Amino acid sequence: MRIVPKLTLALTAASAVVVCTRATLRIERHAAAYELAMEHNHRVVGHVLAASMAEVARREGATTAEHLIDVANETKTGLALSWDRDRVSTGDVQGIEGPELVSLMPVAKDDPRLGSLRIREPLTARDEEVRSERTHVVYNLLGILAVGAVTTLILSRVLVGRPVDLLVQRARRIAKGELTGRLDIRSSDELGELATEMNLMCEALTEANARVLREAEARVEALEQLRHADRLATVGKLAAGLAHELGTPLAVVAGRAQMIAGHEVEGEAVVDSAKTIEREAWRMTAIVRQLLDFARQKRTLGESSDATESANRAIGLFRPMAEKQGVELALEAPADARVPMGTESVQQVLSNLLANAMHAMPSGGRVVIRIKEVRAEPPAELGEKPGPYLRLDVADTGTGIAPTDVPHVFEPFFTTKEPGDGTGLGLSVVYGLVREHHGWVSVDNRPGRGVTFSVFLPKEARS
Ligand SMILES: Nc1ncnc2c1ncn2[C@@H]1O[C@H](COP(=O)(O)OP(=O)(O)OP(=O)(O)O)[C@@H](O)[C@H]1O
Ligand SMILES: [Mg+2]
Numbered sequence: 001m002r003i004v005p006k007l008t009l010a011l012t013a014a015s016a017v018v019v020c021t022r023a024t025l026r027i028e029r030h031a032a033a034y035e036l037a038m039e040h041n042h043r044v045v046g047h048v049l050a051a052s053m054a055e056v057a058r059r060e061g062a063t064t065a066e067h068l069i070d071v072a073n074e075t076k077t078g079l080a081l082s083w084d085r086d087r088v089s090t091g092d093v094q095g096i097e098g099p100e101l102v103s104l105m106p107v108a109k110d111d112p113r114l115g116s117l118r119i120r121e122p123l124t125a126r127d128e129e130v131r132s133e134r135t136h137v138v139y140n141l142l143g144i145l146a147v148g149a150v151t152t153l154i155l156s157r158v159l160v161g162r163p164v165d166l167l168v169q170r171a172r173r174i175a176k177g178e179l180t181g182r183l184d185i186r187s188s189d190e191l192g193e194l195a196t197e198m199n200l201m202c203e204a205l206t207e208a209n210a211r212v213l214r215e216a217e218a219r220v221e222a223l224e225q226l227r228h229a230d231r232l233a234t235v236g237k238l239a240a241g242l243a244h245e246l247g248t249p250l251a252v253v254a255g256r257a258q259m260i261a262g263h264e265v266e267g268e269a270v271v272d273s274a275k276t277i278e279r280e281a282w283r284m285t286a287i288v289r290q291l292l293d294f295a296r297q298k299r300t301l302g303e304s305s306d307a308t309e310s311a312n313r314a315i316g317l318f319r320p321m322a323e324k325q326g327v328e329l330a331l332e333a334p335a336d337a338r339v340p341m342g343t344e345s346v347q348q349v350l351s352n353l354l355a356n357a358m359h360a361m362p363s364g365g366r367v368v369i370r371i372k373e374v375r376a377e378p379p380a381e382l383g384e385k386p387g388p389y390l391r392l393d394v395a396d397t398g399t400g401i402a403p404t405d406v407p408h409v410f411e412p413f414f415t416t417k418e419p420g421d422g423t424g425l426g427l428s429v430v431y432g433l434v435r436e437h438h439g440w441v442s443v444d445n446r447p448g449r450g451v452t453f454s455v456f457l458p459k460e461a462r463s
Helices: 003-060 062-074 124-175 190-261 268-295 307-325 343-359 426-436
Strands: 080-084 093-097 100-106 116-122 327-332 365-376 387-396 440-446 450-458
Touching: 003 062, 003 093, 003 100, 003 116, 003 124, 062 080, 124 190, 190 268, 190 307, 190 343, 190 426, 268 307, 268 343, 307 327, 307 343, 307 365, 307 387, 327 343, 343 365, 343 387, 343 426, 343 450, 365 450, 426 440, 426 450
Parallel strands: 327 365
Antiparallel strands: 080 116, 093 100, 100 116, 365 387, 387 450, 440 450
16 A cells, blocks of 8 residues: 555544544533433422422321322423332432433431432433434544545645655666656655755766776776787787798899899880789788788777688788798688677687797697587586587697696786796786687696687677
């Protein structure tokens, strides 16, 4: 039941109880006063009549005295008088017998032989009075209740119901995250105080929200900077290999240009050399573009891409380095492997894993990137759902990880490399990117024989 009807009902019931109790007490008091008046009346009439009867009986005999009673009965006083000659009473006796008030008094106190005078009077007049008063009280009560109920209803609606409704609506809006707008309850009571506190709470929440948003943005920004720095570090690692990769086309371009400038070629051969220069220039542009694309700072959250394509690009970037180191790079992947993660991020994940693999194989070996769709059960502590995941394995035949280091490899700045060789950020960036996309990374370490890092990314985007 709502608060306003509850209040109305409670106050109306309370006033009904008070009015009824007061009315009952008053009616009882009235009835008692009425009886007292009747008794007094009996005594006055009785004593006067008794004195006259005693006098007449002594002087003129009992029959004449009895006649006096008949005369009194004939007058319509409502009293029934009778002479009870056998009843001897020394004093007045009064009481209610059935529906009547009966009074008995001696005719002559000094002569018990004259018996008693009995006066009977029906209580109907008193009952009638009580009944009419009750009716009056009932009407009064109904009137008071109606006026009281309407007044209580209006007052509690205005003073309690409306402010409480406003407070409830506001609380619901806050629960939905709507913090704007003020509650306008201008009263100095507790509800007014509650509204003021709610307004202050909303302002504090808005402020806190804005702060959290600012902090989250700053965090994302810092994370992006870190990832960007990590990408640039990878570019640095690739630089030597790429310089070599660019060296060959540059030598071809320089040689052909020299031949044309020195008139060593003529006619069709000039055109041929120019075409070669153009082809090699495009090749170099493609290499530089690839590197720039990778180094570019870009947010990719919410995008999806083809992991096979990203793997191909990552392999492309590492090929020159691999050739130099005598490492074979292989890709086992389906033609299209969609994941809800942007190309740049997938490429950064794979590049970091490839960079580690390359470092673990200084004197050659084999790295395979394997991509396949699996049904996977995420580690319980992550709180992710089991289901279809894309599994990206980067397996090398390098040194492997010292068993004591395995629990630490994803920690930021954990590195076993010489200063300048590694900052210890690669795997923590991989872990951060993958977790951000509701995936996880596992390690299969075979010390002395190599490591396989497995990245699991959900097939469907999650929020
Ligand atoms: N494929 C791997 N083979 C052997 N050890 C590895 C391999 N991948 C990672 N590790 C170990 O994990 C450590 C942490 O790797 P992580 O990529 O986070 O940092 P890093 O490679 O040392 O430095 P950065 O990647 O920042 O240049 C490495 O120093 C290395 O000891
Ligand atoms: Mg690394």
